[in-house]
Amino acid sequence: xxxxxxxxxxxxxxxxxxxxxxNFDEVALGFDEELALEEASRCLNCPKPQCKKGCPVEVPIxxxxxxxxxxxxxxxxxxxxEKNALPAVCGRVCPQEEQCQKFCVLGVRGDPVGIGRxxxxxxxxxxxxxxxxxxxxxxxxxxxxxxxxxxxxxxxxADLAKLGHRVTIFESLHTAGGVLMYGIPQFRLPKEIVQTExxxxxSLGVELRLDSTVGLLSTIQELxxxxxxxxxxxxxxxxxxxxxxxxxxxxxxxxxxxxxIRTNLMKAYKFPEYDTPIRVSKKVGVVGAGNVAMDxxxxxxxxxxxxxxxxxxxxxxxxxxxxxxxxNAEEEGIEFMLLTNPVRxxxxxxGFLEKIECxxxxxxxxxxxxxxxxxxxxxxxxxxxxxxxxVAIGQSPNPIIQQTTEGLEATRHGTIVVNEETMxxxxxxxxxxxxxxxxxxxxxxxxxxxxxxxxxxxxHIMTKKAA
Amino acid sequence: MYGIVRKEQLAPNTKLFExxxxxxxxxxxxxxxxxxxxxxxxxxxPITIADADPEKGTVTIIFAEVGKSSTQLGKLEVDDAILxxxxxxxxxxxxxxxxEILCVGGGVMAGALLYQMKALKKxxxxxxxxIGARNKEHLILIEEIRKFSDExxxxxxxxxxGKEGIYFLKDILEKKxxxxxxxxxxxxxxxxxxxxxxYGIPTTVNLFPIMVDGTxxxxxxxxxxxxxxxxACVHGPEFDGHKVNYDELISRMxxxxxxxxxxxxxxxxx
Ligand SMILES: Cc1cc2nc3c(=O)[nH]c(=O)nc-3n(C[C@H](O)[C@H](O)[C@H](O)COP(=O)(O)OP(=O)(O)OC[C@H]3O[C@@H](n4cnc5c(N)ncnc54)[C@H](O)[C@@H]3O)c2cc1C
Ligand SMILES: Cc1cc2nc3c(=O)[nH]c(=O)nc-3n(C[C@H](O)[C@H](O)[C@H](O)COP(=O)(O)OP(=O)(O)OC[C@H]3O[C@@H](n4cnc5c(N)ncnc54)[C@H](O)[C@@H]3O)c2cc1C
Ligand code: SF4
Ligand code: FES
Numbered sequence: 001x002x003x004x005x006x007x008x009x010x011x012x013x014x015x016x017x018x019x020x021x022x023n024f025d026e027v028a029l030g031f032d033e034e035l036a037l038e039e040a041s042r043c044l045n046c047p048k049p050q051c052k053k054g055c056p057v058e059v060p061i062x063x064x065x066x067x068x069x070x071x072x073x074x075x076x077x078x079x080x081x082e083k084n085a086l087p088a089v090c091g092r093v094c095p096q097e098e099q100c101q102k103f104c105v106l107g108v109r110g111d112p113v114g115i116g117r118x119x120x121x122x123x124x125x126x127x128x129x130x131x132x133x134x135x136x137x138x139x140x141x142x143x144x145x146x147x148x149x150x151x152x153x154x155x156x157x158a159d160l161a162k163l164g165h166r167v168t169i170f171e172s173l174h175t176a177g178g179v180l181m182y183g184i185p186q187f188r189l190p191k192e193i194v195q196t197e198x199x200x201x202x203s204l205g206v207e208l209r210l211d212s213t214v215g216l217l218s219t220i221q222e223l224x225x226x227x228x229x230x231x232x233x234x235x236x237x238x239x240x241x242x243x244x245x246x247x248x249x250x251x252x253x254x255x256x257x258x259x260x261i262r263t264n265l266m267k268a269y270k271f272p273e274y275d276t277p278i279r280v281s282k283k284v285g286v287v288g289a290g291n292v293a294m295d296x297x298x299x300x301x302x303x304x305x306x307x308x309x310x311x312x313x314x315x316x317x318x319x320x321x322x323x324x325x326x327x328n329a330e331e332e333g334i335e336f337m338l339l340t341n342p343v344r345x346x347x348x349x350x351g352f353l354e355k356i357e358c359x360x361x362x363x364x365x366x367x368x369x370x371x372x373x374x375x376x377x378x379x380x381x382x383x384x385x386x387x388x389x390x391v392a393i394g395q396s397p398n399p400i401i402q403q404t405t406e407g408l409e410a411t412r413h414g415t416i417v418v419n420e421e422t423m424x425x426x427x428x429x430x431x432x433x434x435x436x437x438x439x440x441x442x443x444x445x446x447x448x449x450x451x452x453x454x455x456x457x458x459x460h461i462m463t464k465k466a467a
Numbered sequence: 468m469y470g471i472v473r474k475e476q477l478a479p480n481t482k483l484f485e486x487x488x489x490x491x492x493x494x495x496x497x498x499x500x501x502x503x504x505x506x507x508x509x510x511x512x513p514i515t516i517a518d519a520d521p522e523k524g525t526v527t528i529i530f531a532e533v534g535k536s537s538t539q540l541g542k543l544e545v546d547d548a549i550l551x552x553x554x555x556x557x558x559x560x561x562x563x564x565x566x567e568i569l570c571v572g573g574g575v576m577a578g579a580l581l582y583q584m585k586a587l588k589k590x591x592x593x594x595x596x597x598i599g600a601r602n603k604e605h606l607i608l609i610e611e612i613r614k615f616s617d618e619x620x621x622x623x624x625x626x627x628x629g630k631e632g633i634y635f636l637k638d639i640l641e642k643k644x645x646x647x648x649x650x651x652x653x654x655x656x657x658x659x660x661x662x663x664x665x666y667g668i669p670t671t672v673n674l675f676p677i678m679v680d681g682t683x684x685x686x687x688x689x690x691x692x693x694x695x696x697x698x699a700c701v702h703g704p705e706f707d708g709h710k711v712n713y714d715e716l717i718s719r720m721x722x723x724x725x726x727x728x729x730x731x732x733x734x735x736x737x
């Protein structure tokens with residue numbers, strides 16, 4: 001018998017590069033049963049599984065993998081869902097290399113188990129083979145309002161609904177899912193999959209109210225007055241940052257949020273079948289080098305751009321994007337212009353973007369902390385011809401709720417201040433978590449915060465009911 | 468889904484809808500807007516609130532059929548429903564006792580102006596109103612507006628009714644005003660602001676840049692006001708009319724015209 005765990009991690013098939021740059025279909029194709037069994041067989045089912053330490057929501061990893069080994073795929077999926085309400089999403093977009101897989105013992109000598117790929121396989125199998133039915137859960141009489149239907153809000157909703165509370169989610173947009181719907185592109189996370197996960201949360205009895213911007217429609221105080229025992233704020237970090245350099249309002253310059261909302265949420269890549277337009281010309285410059293920048297660049301390519309540049313002021317080592325995403329982008333032909341800092345946009349007399357002027361940067365001598373800062377090289381200015389620019393340099397929390405909620409403590413950066421143990425804000429019975437607390441982070445950290453908050457909210461309500 | 472309970476044709480290509488949306492109606496104030504989406508493949512587009520009845524739970528909008536989305540909307544009938552109707556968005560008009568106030572409204576926005584005037588009148592202001600439109604057929608709601616005006620002037624671009632053009636405003640401005648508000652085509656709002664400037668009359672405009680979400684997420688709606696970039700949906704839509712960069716605004720509003728023409732041609736074809 002070959003020793004399974006000594007083999008390298010099982011490769012997941014992908015769409016060919018030539019093909020995928022012309023469509024929005026998913027790039028990674030997932031395991032079939034055979035590949036899944038092959039990968040599952042590598043897991044040692046450790047008595048003290050290290051992988052679990054790396055998972056912010058404590059997925060029972062060896063337990064579900066064991067069920068996969070036994071061909072009990074449906075049960076494996078249920079096992080994951082005990083802890084994680086959005087496994088098909090997490091299996092696709094979590095940075096497993098920095099989480100569970102980083103701690104897997106096999107990683108010491110060779111490749112860790114492909115936990116993310118198995119999570120994805122398991123939940124995909126369930127979606128295709130098992131019908132979710134509405135579940136009957138005994139009610140506690142508690143009522144909870146949740147603001148925002150991103151991963152944080154959905155997690156709190158699912159956990160509290162399972163505990164028997166009546167949960168209503170208020171979502172500002174016309175679709176639930178937060179960044180999973182409006183930000184992360186179809187080719188990384190198909191929207192149909194996000195909606196199946198949302199349907200699962202609804203099947204637990206959660207009510208979803210769309211078109212409802214809390215702060216404008218009802219305030220947090222009004223929700224509390226209207227009989228909600230607790231409120232959870234999971235409104236994300238949706239406010240785009242701009243460069244604040246001359247020419248930024250020329251036609252052809254998008255924030256990454258606008259570019260991705262048009263493309264993903266509104267399906268502008270199917271214009272005119274869908275009504276929302278987007279204009280992408282031949283040469284596109286994306287400023288920034290995080291996941292958001294990589295997603296924007298890869299969308300631009302699929303929307304028909306001939307040359308797409310990533311323009312980033314630091315060097316490769318500092319790029320915040322997941323290595324895998326940067327590799328995918330590079331494979332697809334995205335050009336990286338590193339140590340390059342934009343100084344102004346230049347337009348024509350009709351107000352259309354034509355060029356971006358940049359300055360070359362060099363890394364300084366290491367400072368006391370050993371960090372090398374990028375600094376401009378005087379006189380190295382040059383221009384790049386681009387007719388579309390996407391500014392992807394980060395997002396901050398949307399201030400609507402902070403501005404309309406008296407007594408809600410927030411930081412200078414607009415993030416909401418919470419007690420780290422309970423996720424309670426400065427207002428009794430009002431909790432917050434996800435990007436609105438941490439600043440732009442990850443799906444799983446938002447879900448982890450949601451889990452903590454759900455636990456504290458449950459205790460809050462039960463104590464209140466007992467009193 | 469949000470049901471249509473009343474539909475009226477006010478002028479050629481201009482329709483009024485009263486829509487059931489109790490939560491929105493309860494909160495609506497003059498100057499705010501809603502964002503609609505008609506069907507699953509539809510775009511999100513903004514329309515200013517022209518009235519709201521919290522008791523009945525309805526919101527009134529008035530719109531011009533200028534492209535695909537507004538034309539599709541106009542084809543809906545009473546008892547049909549709109550898929551998404553999000554609001555009230557944006558900041559409300561500042562309502563207080565200014566004293567003598569000049570209210571200038573153009574085209575379909577006469578309804579939104581009337582909603583503002585009702586509140587301003589209630590706050591004890593004396594109102595001089597100017598209502599303009601392309602021509603006689605496009606003038607709307609004149610009789611209702613008269614009820615809330617101390618003085619009313621009607622104007623058309625072609626002179627087919629009332630004064631011709633907007634420049635007669637100069638004579639009216641000789642009278643002292645404490646405040647001016649204007650809502651309507653951007654070029655009209657720009658001219659009104661330019662004309663009130665020499666008189667030092669504080670002037671509020673209500674802008675309509677391109678929008679997507681309407682909640683501050685995308686920055687499509689950014690306008691330059693003074694030296695600052697502002698998002699019209701969350702910082703506006705009302706701004707100090709003397710500080711807005713109109714050239715940039717008008718230029719940005721035309722960005723998608725080639726795409727919209729394609730959408731409309733294909734839509735007309737079917
Ligand atoms: C393009 C892009 C790619 C990314 N890629 C990855 C990745 O590969 N892996 C990863 O782990 N993370 C990724 N992230 C980060 C991750 O998506 C976020 O950290 C995560 O979605 C945060 O979850 P959340 O629930 O806090 O907020 P969000 O997902 O932002 O959801 C917040 C929701 O609240 C709604 N809302 C806001 N204000 C109100 C209000 N006043 N009333 C009602 N509703 C409101 C919003 O409309 C939104 O639906 C990416 C982010 C982006 C933008
Ligand atoms: C805050 C706000 C409030 C608005 N209130 C109203 C309202 O009360 N009544 C109303 O009829 N319209 C209003 N509009 C404009 C309305 O949103 C547009 O007319 C609508 O989006 C047009 O969509 P369409 O597909 O029918 O036309 P498109 O095909 O998108 O456009 C057709 C033509 O209309 C012009 N146009 C497009 N968008 C705008 C715009 N935002 N402003 C001015 N012209 C535009 C285009 O330049 C083009 O020439 C408002 C816009 C904003 C931003
Ligand atoms: S640490 Fe690795 S080998 Fe051990 S149980 Fe977890 S996934 Fe399996
Ligand atoms: S419409 Fe998106 S920020 Fe104003």
